[in-house]
Amino acid sequence: MIEKVINIIYRKMTMENKFYTRAACYWAKVPATIDGVLGGFGHISDIDIVGSRDFLNKIKELDKHPDSKLALDCGAGIGRVTKNLLIPQFEKVDLVEQDEKFINTAKQLIGEDNANLGTVYKIGLQNFKPQKRYDVIWCQWVLGHLNDYDLIGFLERCREALNENGIIIVKENITTYNELEYDDDDSSVTRSCNLMIRIFKEAQLDIVLTDIQANLPADLYPVYMFALIPMQKIL
Numbered sequence: 629m630i631e632k633v634i635n636i637i638y639r640k641m642t643m644e645n646k647f648y649t650r651a652a653c654y655w656a657k658v659p660a661t662i663d664g665v666l667g668g669f670g671h672i673s674d675i676d677i678v679g680s681r682d683f684l685n686k687i688k689e690l691d692k693h694p695d696s697k698l699a700l701d702c703g704a705g706i707g708r709v710t711k712n713l714l715i716p717q718f719e720k721v722d723l724v725e726q727d728e729k730f731i732n733t734a735k736q737l738i739g740e741d742n743a744n745l746g747t748v749y750k751i752g753l754q755n756f757k758p759q760k761r762y763d764v765i766w767c768q769w770v771l772g773h774l775n776d777y778d779l780i781g782f783l784e785r786c787r788e789a790l791n792e793n794g795i796i797i798v799k800e801n802i803t804t805y806n807e808l809e810y811d812d813d814d815s816s817v818t819r820s821c822n823l824m825i826r827i828f829k830e831a832q833l834d835i836v837l838t839d840i841q842a843n844l845p846a847d848l849y850p851v852y853m854f855a856l857i858p859m860q861k862i863l
């Protein structure tokens with residue numbers, strides 16, 4: 629019996645390792661360009677940044693809005709979001725990215741001597757533990773690379789790493805039907821809106837604002853933006 633359980637656990641761990649190593653191998657072969665990190669859709673980058681900027685502006689209008697001192701860009705790629713969205717709005721921006729070539733390009737594009745560039749962490753989000761407190765933690769087009777269990781753990785650690793009035797932003801593709809879709813090419817999943825909401829709840833996060841990215845080509849998944857805060861305790 630014990631042997632059977634150990635075998636099941638071992639098989640599960642092997643499958644999960646494959647899920648992560650396959651994704652890392654996929655990204656290692658992708659050119660460090662905007663078109664590369666956006667899977668051939670580099671032309672939508674400006675539209676995406678405008679949508680994100682509008683969303684951040686709406687967050688600033690909330691009664692309890694985050695400060696603009698320190699932000700964290702998760703799964704930062706070549707620093708597209710950091711450079712075009714976060715650096716103009718925050719005093720310092722830290723990055724987490726696991727691909728070395730993307731990190732080197734991000735440093736070049738942002739400028740290693742740029743006073744707004746903070747710490748760059750080379751690690752997968754499934755193993756990342758924030759070392760500082762952040763006003764905004766931005767997660768875009770990367771969370772499909774985490775399994776549900778690791779995603780909940782990651783979001784919990786982010787929740788604990790928020791400053792007062794801090795916010796986590798999740799900007800991800802969402803399936804149109806209420807189903808999970810697996811992409812064998814880049815080893816990622818696309819989740820339904822219902823599943824995302826369940827995961828946020830598990831991680832004890834409340835949604836304070838949502839929006840759908842406008843003006844994207846019709847053949848792409850809808851892209852949802854969620855602003856999340858630590859779950860409010862009912863006294």
Ligand SMILES: C[S@@+](CC[C@H](N)C(=O)[O-])C[C@H]1O[C@@H](n2cnc3c(N)ncnc32)[C@H](O)[C@@H]1O
Binds near residue numbers: 648703709726727
């Ligand atoms: C679609 S790109 C998005 C990059 C960036 N967020 C953007 O919007 O320009 C996905 C990025 O996630 C990174 N990535 C994939 N799996 C990851 C993981 N487990 N932890 C951290 N980053 C990961 C890839 O290396 C790649 O840079």
